[in-house]
Amino acid sequence: MAYGPALARSGDVQGHSLHLGSAAAGVAAVPVVDVRGVVKRFGATTALAGVDLAVMPGEVHALVGRNGAGKSTLVSLLAGLARPDAGQIRFAGEPALGLAGRSPGCPSVACVHQHSTAIRELSIAENLFLNRQPYARGAIDWRTMRCEARALLDRWHIDVHEDTRCAELDASALQLVEIARALSQGARLIVLDEPTAQLDRGEIRRLFGRIEAMRREGATFLFISHRLQEVYDICQMVTVLRDGRRVLTAPVEGLPRETLIDAMTGETGGDGIADIGMRKMPTAEPLALEVAGLAGTDFDAVSFAVRRGEVVGLVGASTSGRVELAEAIAGLRKPRSGAVRVHARGGTAAITLPYGDVEAALDAGVGCVPKARHREGLVPGQSIAENVTMTLARRLGPWGIVRDAVKSRLGAEAIASLGIVARGPQVRVATLSSGNRQKVVMARALATNPDVLVLVDPTLGVDVKSKEILLAQIDLARDAGRAVIVSSGELDDLRSCDRVFAMFRGRIVKAFPAFWADRELIAAIEGVDLDKA
């Protein structure tokens, strides 16, 4: 009994390798996972419209696509968290068991996310054998468990001590431990869901080295990343999804980068010029905002200036530092060094903003639509009027006393000017749809009549109609002579920008004038050099 479960486990791992070995020797290879014509709908939207995917044993298969292409839906189907509406999923030729038949301890697909699910206070050894610890004489046999953990870590060349608490490991080591656990549980396919998002360069190299070593020993991976360069670094095959369909499956070797990006965006080179009408370029307008050598935890050495009536975009992946930079400008986050200067409309001397002081930023004329809408943007339990006037309570009356009538009037104005769908200014924000909530946040930012408007992901998770209204606000702000900074990963948010700065790993890597092509911008976001292909 003492060694029973442990032996069975290592047997699984061995059997797995043997099976893969014979496949590699020339017998017709059976895909580890074979997805055929899978359809998944959520209400009226079709997340997957007949997707095929075959991952062969011993390969690292990349799954790429823009946000909303259906990657995460496909992964949740593979992991058995949801059922397809049509189509079939087979694991090594066997039809997948549904939700009911899935025993949680031994999934055939294991997911490793960017945020570890290891238990931080427990040792690596215990995390590896959680709830299946070896027993001897009616008690957990810690010696055997540590030995088996050591053997498992050695087998996959993970150079950490089995007694280390997981809290002390860095992110890449944690991911390796989770991969090792999944393999020892007999997982056939490891899904790596943006595993590098939280890692630095050295950690990524280390992780990739180990993934490659594991692959050579027969492990199979499905690799999801927003960084196309990584696809070229460690993947053999790539599948591109777009709008819930598979548009490309090809060997990575010899695949031109342009083809890959074109498949993701659905455009071919040259056609991607943004549709903007005539627009006067604000070259002669006075400066409104200067950012000089700003550096913080997630961005470094950022300098640029914005004129009145100019819209500047900051684009990049969620880890590029664009959000943190925008928050630092608005006073939501303390930078380490550098300066943010605001030139007030009165024409007086520039005001240098103190670090991390929202109140000072508001006084200097900086308004902000923060990213964390529910945490920083709104108080959901209060009314629209209350939320809209929150930023200017001090200006509405003596000693911060604001008459309800004033609040209601301003709330009603916000409802009218932004087309908020609500019965009146006293409606609680919590009852609104996400698009209308975001309009309230926008109204709150505009309520102080700011000279500089900072928008972070202004259309994240809102419907098409609200998106249109929100984006129209950018043009209205421009016409009103405000300087606007749009920090977003959505290309649609950036179409009206006069300039777009692409950020990668905390630095501005490239500046695009208006009329940029989607593919060039995406290449810059992903950190790929188009000319290298």
Add this chain to the structure above:
Amino acid sequence: MIKPSLSGAAVEVRAAGFPFSTGQPRPSPVRWEVARRREVARFSALALLVAIGSLLNPDFLTRANLVNLLGATSALALVVLAESLIVLVGQFDLSLESTFGLAPAVGVMLVMSAGSGGPGWAWPAAALAVVVAVGAMIGWINGLLAVRLRLNAFVATLAMLIVLRGVLAGVTRGGATFALPPSLHTLAAASALGLPISVWFAAASFAAAAFILRYHRLGRALYAIGGSREAARAAGIRVERIVWGVFVIGGVLAAVGGMAAVGYSGAIDASGGGGMIFTVVAAAVIGGISLDGGKGSILGALAGAMLLGVAQNLLMLAHVPSFWVQAIYGAVILAALMLTKRAGGDA
């Protein structure tokens, strides 16, 4: 047949320039040493307190006082154990102090003669079983609230605390104190090898808990659940069932602790256990149990309970005016919490 060979792959990995683990024995683990050092520190603090106490007061180290101290502390320690287990899985139970008062009161009332307002059971052992059953039932209800109905455990058990205290007032006819019937008193105040049986029971409970937490899958599951519910569930641990079970065990331990206190004092009291929960949580925190869950050891919790037990005993021996005892005791607990924090604890 290409069977992947470990050595071959290892060579490849090395050739690729990655550091590569040799599997040689490494220096002994750091983790348990740190944990042990903290426990040693706690027990040395306890020893220090005992030494100071014996210097200040010649009565402290007498046999009678030590038996008295252990008897009084065992009741507290059982509730500390209950709270520690519940906090370990990331929950909270404030109603333990009411369970501590109510469960023995129900058992005692059953034994009382009709003249004193009870049905007059002739079997004191059955009354003890009822005490345990009442504790289990209260724990089960707490589990229902926190696990099945997903109420916030802190608030839900605070409500239970008040409800149960009201029930206790009802059962004891509004705050009267009853002497224990002789048949039950002999059972509850029995001693073995010179110590009250409540001391032996507390010692056995702590030993069992310490063993299970370290050497049984269930015990490790408590740490896993407290560390990360989702990860524990993904590892196949039946999170809800175990958390519920821990609430039941906590209720039983608090009920038995209450019975120990009744046996020690010889009476039931409508305010039994009132205000005790603060001491209990403080003892657990001083003992290194993290209120975030998933962290701490049962030996530490024992040390925390003993520390506060000794402090209480010393205050009693020093004949501090009774109306000042609360203030001084609270200050002592605050000081202990600050020292724990400085020593790298979690308070």
